[in-house]
Amino acid sequence: MPKPNQTLGEFIIENQAHFPGSSGELSRLINSLRLAAKVVNHEVNKAGLVDIIGAYGETNIQGEDQQKLDVYANNKFIQTLTNREIVCGIASEENDDFIQIKGHKGDNQNKYVVLMDPLDGSSNIDVNVSVGTIFSIYERITPVGTPVQLEDFLQPGNKQVAAGYIIYGTSTMLVYTTGFGVNGFTLNPALGSWYLSHPDMQFPEEGHIYSINEGNYIHFPQGVKDYIKYCQQEDGDKRPYTSRYIGSMVSDIHRNMIKGGIFMYPKSSKASNGKLRLLYECNPMAFLTEQAGGKASDGFKRILDIKPTELHQRAPFFCGSKKMVEKAEEFMVKAE
Numbered sequence: 526m527p528k529p530n531q532t533l534g535e536f537i538i539e540n541q542a543h544f545p546g547s548s549g550e551l552s553r554l555i556n557s558l559r560l561a562a563k564v565v566n567h568e569v570n571k572a573g574l575v576d577i578i579g580a581y582g583e584t585n586i587q588g589e590d591q592q593k594l595d596v597y598a599n600n601k602f603i604q605t606l607t608n609r610e611i612v613c614g615i616a617s618e619e620n621d622d623f624i625q626i627k628g629h630k631g632d633n634q635n636k637y638v639v640l641m642d643p644l645d646g647s648s649n650i651d652v653n654v655s656v657g658t659i660f661s662i663y664e665r666i667t668p669v670g671t672p673v674q675l676e677d678f679l680q681p682g683n684k685q686v687a688a689g690y691i692i693y694g695t696s697t698m699l700v701y702t703t704g705f706g707v708n709g710f711t712l713n714p715a716l717g718s719w720y721l722s723h724p725d726m727q728f729p730e731e732g733h734i735y736s737i738n739e740g741n742y743i744h745f746p747q748g749v750k751d752y753i754k755y756c757q758q759e760d761g762d763k764r765p766y767t768s769r770y771i772g773s774m775v776s777d778i779h780r781n782m783i784k785g786g787i788f789m790y791p792k793s794s795k796a797s798n799g800k801l802r803l804l805y806e807c808n809p810m811a812f813l814t815e816q817a818g819g820k821a822s823d824g825f826k827r828i829l830d831i832k833p834t835e836l837h838q839r840a841p842f843f844c845g846s847k848k849m850v851e852k853a854e855e856f857m858v859k860a861e
């Protein structure tokens with residue numbers, strides 16, 4: 526049972542009881558992620574000082590190259606996981622191919638792979654708007670003791686053992702699931718500790734917020750256009766809904782999880798599978814959403830049941846309060 530004021534460290538130890546006989550590998554992995562998240566958070570918080578310390582991509586006054594924040598976050602997460610020899614492989618939205626981690630003995634003894642989007646919504650950095658990190662964890666399917674393979678990463682989302690996000694917002698939060706509900710921890714920057722602030726997060730079944738980039742309206746499929754019209758129609762105190770779109774998926778979905786709402790990134794006449802990556806963005810957010818009582822779909826079927834064929838494949842994404850996603854699906858099917 527989550528306890529108020531519990532730290533993430535305490536929670537991880539307690540949560541291990543869900544996995545009797547486990548080696549603690551998953552707990553150590555989550556511990557590494559929370560550490561990397563703190564380092565990235567520190568760097569993200571300095572983004573507003575670029576005019577003073579030099580823009581990312583330039584050389585700073587010490588003559589060091591300033592990395593772009595998404596590159597920095599990517600390196601930091603990879604470095605932490607590699608140094609601690611806690612996973613057998615990493616795939617990142619920032620890298621073309623996956624990374625094999627054999628361990629210093631070269632014996633490939635670790636069993637988990639991590640897939641991540643190290644800094645999602647990074648175009649928002651320059652304007653001081655929230656961004657996020659998304660991660661997804663699977664147990665490898667090839668035998669421990671051998672180098673990790675592509676097939677270990679191309680598993681359907683329903684095989685995830687854990688997933689989560691870090692939101693670098695007005696507060697920094699780490700929200701994650703290991704398949705036993707969703708819990709959110711807020712970083713106390715003075716102490717460097719994460720405290721359980723949002724135990725057992727639940728998507729309200731219904732909501733009043735729809736989040737979509739309506740600038741693409743003319744390119745959307747008819748079902749999406751019809752659903753948007755529905756969202757905007759007057760219906761007593763139920764509708765019109767409120768439109769909220771930050772352009773940082775983590776922030777949009779985090780808000781909707783708390784307040785109730787639907788987030789959509791559909792396919793369009795310009796992008797036949799939308800924009801978001803199935804493995805790094807849709808699957809982890811879908812796992813969290815389902816664990817919080819919500820629903821995630823590609824407009825017709827469950828995201829978590831899609832069998833991936835490529836590391837960087839994209840998928841249309843409808844995610845949020847269960848009844849809202851069901852309603853959007855109704856419109857999609859009707860317009861087919």
Ligand code: AHM
Pocket residue numbers: 642644645646647648738772773774775790800
């Ligand atoms: P990114 O991984 O390049 O940052 O792109 C993903 C982001 C999501 O966070 C966000 O929902 C979406 O792109 C916004 O895209 P658009 O500007 O097309 O609405």
Ligand code: MG
Pocket residue numbers: 618642644645646806
């Ligand atoms: Mg992204």
